[in-house]
Amino acid sequence: EILIQQLFNGLTIGSVYSLVALGLTLVYGILHIPNFAHGALYMLGGYITLSMMTLYGVNYWMAMFVSIIVVGLLGVLLERFVFRLLREAPPLHDKIAAIGILLFLEAFAQFVWGADFHTMTSPYGQVVNILGLTFTLQRLLIIVSAIAVMVLLYL
Known part of the structure; x- marks a missing residue:
């Protein structure tokens, strides 16, 4: 029973990693730049x-929608003002730019939200028991x- 529970936990973490990898693959497939x-x-x-939910009291799905819009716009700005300008540059330059953006975003997040652990509540915290597994x-x-995302992208 514990083995099956841990396999399910691994499947959950693997699903999160696969979603991140799908996004990275899409970006690389379109821009041909490994966006670090x-x-x-x-x-x-x-x-x-997190900020939309805790500071402004926005519900879970609306906060995620705002986040998608903001990060999507940031991605467009990065493509227009950083990666597009480096299209004709030597291949190493776009990799250096991506690492620079990574370091900037990490420092920005630490400056704004601090280095402490944060949690956000989920409306889907209900516990489900299936065949004795929780x-x-x-x-x-x-x-x-x-x-579903993998199947849709495949199609």
Whole structure:
């Protein structure tokens, strides 16, 4: 029983990693630039969602929508004003720029939100028992969402 529970936990973490990897693959496939700042953009989205929920009282889905818009606009700005200008430059320059953006975003997040651990509440914290195993609804949604995104991108 514990083994199956841990396998499910691993599947949940793997689903999160697969969603990040799908985003990185899409960016690389379109721009042909390994965007090392990709994870920092996800982090920024998480902090924006957290801020919208805790500081402004915005509900979960609206906070995520605002975060998607803000990070999407930031991605467009980065492409227009950094990566597009480096298209004709030697290949190393775009990698250096991506690392610079990564370091800037990490320092910015630490300056704005600090280095302390933060949590946000989820409306999907309900516990589900299936065949004696305990799962949270959020973990089930993560796995189903990851599979759905992979299938849709494949199609």
